[in-house]
Amino acid sequence: MVVKAKQDAATVVGGVTGQQRFYAVDGCVYSGLSDMADCLEHMTSDAFSHHVTSANNDFSNWVRDILNDGKLASDLDKAANADDMARIVRYRIHWHQRKKH
Numbered sequence: 140m141v142v143k144a145k146q147d148a149a150t151v152v153g154g155v156t157g158q159q160r161f162y163a164v165d166g167c168v169y170s171g172l173s174d175m176a177d178c179l180e181h182m183t184s185d186a187f188s189h190h191v192t193s194a195n196n197d198f199s200n201w202v203r204d205i206l207n208d209g210k211l212a213s214d215l216d217k218a219a220n221a222d223d224m225a226r227i228v229r230y231r232i233h234w235h236q237r238k239k240h
Contacts, residue, residue, distance in 0.1 A: 161201045164189045171206070172232050179225035187221040198224060 154160075154170030161169035165186040167178035175198070179187075190197040196216055203212035211231045218224040 155205060159205050161197070161205070169201070172202075172211075172228050172235075176225050176228040176232065179221045179228065182221040184220065187224075191218075 154174065156170070161175070163169065163178060163182070163186060165178075165182060167174070167182070169175045169178060179198075199212045199215040202208050202215060208231070211227070214227050214231070215224055218227055
């Protein structure tokens, strides 16, 4: 699903609250894409492998199910490692910010 409204884009980039947050195995808590990108840039390969397996991608699932950004979720499914994923997330943040203007 594509983000349709400015307020939705703000939630995707800025954050959600409570139990909708993503709690990574390394202790990082993601409220939105900005947090996600910051944490992914420092994530170890072991932590990344905990969340991304051949059968499951916790990051993609969270983006799809909580942030309702199917395009980004699909792109995250293709990322090979945390650095690639951080780059994809940063690009999507930039896209959302451009759409707001």
